[in-house]
Amino acid sequence: MNYFKTDRFVLNGESARELYAFARDIPVFDFHNHLSPELLYHNRNFRDMAEFWLSGDHYIWRAMRLAGVEERCITGDANGEEKFLAWAKTLEGLCGCQLYAWTQQQLAVLFDEEEPLCLANAREIYARCNEKLQGEDFRPRALLGRFGVTALCTTDEPSDTLEWHEKLQQEETDILCLPAFRPDKLLAASKDTWIGAIRKLEQSEGMSIATLDDLKAALAHSMDRFAALGCRTADHGYEGLKYIDPTGAEEDFTAALAAGIATQQQADRISSALLQWLGERYAERDWVMQLHSGALRNGSTRRYRALGADCGGDSVDIAPGVRSVSGLLDILDQADKLPRTILYCLDDGEYPSLATLCATFAAGGIRNKVQLGAAWWFNDHERGMRKHLAYLMENALLAGFVGMLTDSRSIGTFVRHDYFRRILCDGIGAYVDRGEFPMELAKKIVSDVCYGNAVHYFGGEKLLQHCGK
Numbered sequence: 001m002n003y004f005k006t007d008r009f010v011l012n013g014e015s016a017r018e019l020y021a022f023a024r025d026i027p028v029f030d031f032h033n034h035l036s037p038e039l040l041y042h043n044r045n046f047r048d049m050a051e052f053w054l055s056g057d058h059y060i061w062r063a064m065r066l067a068g069v070e071e072r073c074i075t076g077d078a079n080g081e082e083k084f085l086a087w088a089k090t091l092e093g094l095c096g097c098q099l100y101a102w103t104q105q106q107l108a109v110l111f112d113e114e115e116p117l118c119l120a121n122a123r124e125i126y127a128r129c130n131e132k133l134q135g136e137d138f139r140p141r142a143l144l145g146r147f148g149v150t151a152l153c154t155t156d157e158p159s160d161t162l163e164w165h166e167k168l169q170q171e172e173t174d175i176l177c178l179p180a181f182r183p184d185k186l187l188a189a190s191k192d193t194w195i196g197a198i199r200k201l202e203q204s205e206g207m208s209i210a211t212l213d214d215l216k217a218a219l220a221h222s223m224d225r226f227a228a229l230g231c232r233t234a235d236h237g238y239e240g241l242k243y244i245d246p247t248g249a250e251e252d253f254t255a256a257l258a259a260g261i262a263t264q265q266q267a268d269r270i271s272s273a274l275l276q277w278l279g280e281r282y283a284e285r286d287w288v289m290q291l292h293s294g295a296l297r298n299g300s301t302r303r304y305r306a307l308g309a310d311c312g313g314d315s316v317d318i319a320p321g322v323r324s325v326s327g328l329l330d331i332l333d334q335a336d337k338l339p340r341t342i343l344y345c346l347d348d349g350e351y352p353s354l355a356t357l358c359a360t361f362a363a364g365g366i367r368n369k370v371q372l373g374a375a376w377w378f379n380d381h382e383r384g385m386r387k388h389l390a391y392l393m394e395n396a397l398l399a400g401f402v403g404m405l406t407d408s409r410s411i412g413t414f415v416r417h418d419y420f421r422r423i424l425c426d427g428i429g430a431y432v433d434r435g436e437f438p439m440e441l442a443k444k445i446v447s448d449v450c451y452g453n454a455v456h457y458f459g460g461e462k463l464l465q466h467c468g469k
Contacts, residue, residue: 002108002116004101010382010422015439016429022443023421026450029467030152030414031458032235032290032405034310037154037164037177043139048130050080053106054087056409058312063099064090065312075307081126088122098381098419105415110138110146140411144175147414150467151176151455153233158183158222159200165229176466181226181234181287183219183278187271189253189262198257212253212270216277227285230462234282236275237292242268243328249273272328279332282339288458289339291325292376294318294346310409316346316378322353329361329370340366340457342402344373348387355395367453368400377407380416385423393427399445402454421450 003009007017046052054060054074064074064086072078073086094100107113111129115121132138137146144152156162156179165179185197202209205218223231249269256262262270282289296317298304303313325343332338338361343354354372361370374380375388392398404420406413425446431437455467 002104002114004104004116005108009101009105010419011426011429013426013429013433015432015442016426018439019425019429019432019442019446020422023425023446023450024418025148026421026447027150027467028148028414028417029451029454029458029463030149030406030417031233031288031402031454032155032180032407033152034155034407034409035152035411036409037156037168037179040140040144040177041164041168041171043141045135045139046133048080048084048133049126050083052133053103053410053412054083057413058310058314058409059099059413060087061312063094063097067093075311081123084126085119085122088117088125089119092118101382101419102413102415105418106412109415109418110143110412141172141175143411144414147417149175149414151178151463153178153180153231153458155180155182155235156226157197157200158186158219158226159197159204161204162225162229169229176230176463178230178232178463179226181223181231182236183234183274184237186215186219187236187274188267189256189270190264190267192261194256194262195260210254210257212250212273215253215274219278220281223281223285230460231287232458232460232463233288233290234278235290235292237295241291241293241324243272243275243324243331244268246270246273246276275328276331279328279339280335280337283332283337286459287339289341290344290373291341292344292346292373293325294350295377318347322350322357325354326357326360329357333361338363338370341370342373343370344376346376346378348375348379348384351388351391352395355391358396368397368402368457371401372396373402374404374420380407380420382419382423385420386427389424389427399448400453401449402457403449403451417450421446424449 007020011017011020061074067090069086069090073083091100091103104116107117111132113125117125136142154177158181162179165177168177185193186201188194198209201218205221207218207221209215209218246269252262252266252269256266279289294317295314297314298309299315300313303311329338329341345354351372358370358372363369372392375384392401404417406416428442428445432439432442455463
């Protein structure tokens with residue numbers, strides 16, 4: 001049997017293995033990913049392993065570029081087999097990288113491959129897997145079902161028509177697919193995408209936007225459309241995530257609209273005003289606010305111009321600092337309009353600050369109202385997850401953590417939930433083995449972290465009814 005689906009992979013003790021056996025088949029609620037609702041609605045089989053694995057996965061693209069693979073075999077016009085072989089060759093150099101583990105897990109769990117992929121067996125594996133991909137149980141929704149997914153939230157711009165969500169909800173009964181509100185482009189007034197996002201929102205909401213109040217009205221109208229389809233969360237990942245005194249934002253917005261772009265100082269005031277206003281609206285709607293910080297996006301201008309955003313041109317940046325995040329949370333808290341909030345950060349040096357900040361805004365009746373989100377993006381490897389879980393254990397409340405998410409554009413990478421569960425069970429199991437925590441309580445925490453906490457935290461009648469909670 002392939003090592004990557006046995007109870008030896010990552011699991012180092014008897015209690016860890018017992019906990020994993022308990023956790024393995026717990027359902028999955030993936031509350032932040034970038035799957036296409038249109039892809040899920042049409043539910044067509046993938047052409048080949050290159051489309052299934054390599055299209056849209058910038059994690060893999062980055063590794064291939066580091067290995068010196070030509071762009072034609074990454075995002076270019078090379079055929080599927082060429083791309084697959086280039087990935088197999090790259091894989092041979094990824095010792096200690098989570099991409100190696102995820103790749104072998106997918107082959108083991110989904111395709112029943114007995115041997116790890118390498119260049120020597122790549123052609124045979126490619127042919128076998130391509131044949132299996134044409135089966136009914138390899139259609140997108142069936143694959144999600146095989147991963148145990150009962151509900152998920154995609155990432156959608158305010159101007160999105162949401163037509164595919166509506167059609168999918170009318171047709172699909174096993175998996176609940178909800179939209180998530182992502183207004184990043186509208187908050188990034190110093191970027192070249194800002195004015196286009198404003199115009200798209202005007203069209204989608206049928207409203208003219210000439211002032212900051214007009215923008216707020218259009219956003220509120222969009223949120224009504226999202227809410228009608230069960231939206232439970234808003235996600236923010238724009239570069240900087242800085243909160244400053246927003247005084248003067250109205251005048252800054254008018255000037256930026258006339259110029260088509262804002263200065264950085266104007267943009268910071270505009271985004272701060274909008275974040276504060278949006279946070280209040282999220283609290284009123286009982287939505288969860290997710291805040292991602294610490295990303296330097298599109299560092300290579302050449303690559304951005306050639307391929308666009310989200311193509312592997314991003315890196316870890318210095319986070320804006322706990323004072324900035326605390327300032328936003330505090331101003332919302334003072335108005336008694338602080339929504340449930342998840343804080344993610346690529347700069348893992350900020351974990352102690354953010355983990356302890358969460359307790360500052362704790363509230364009666366809600367476990368972990370403000371919490372440190374999962375090890376995200378460049379941190380979702382074994383070391384990163386263990387470090388993150390340690391801070392939750394030591395400085396926050398692990399028992400209230402909402403667990404893992406994929407943040408992915410690829411269905412195959414939903415295997416990350418299994419990877420996380422193994423690491424979670426191994427970490428808690430070590431305390432059980434030493435006699436420092438009882439197994440019965442450990443199982444309760446594992447069950448809650450893997451599924452129950454997220455379902456209750458994101459809540460909503462449609463979600464709770466579908467998930468049976």
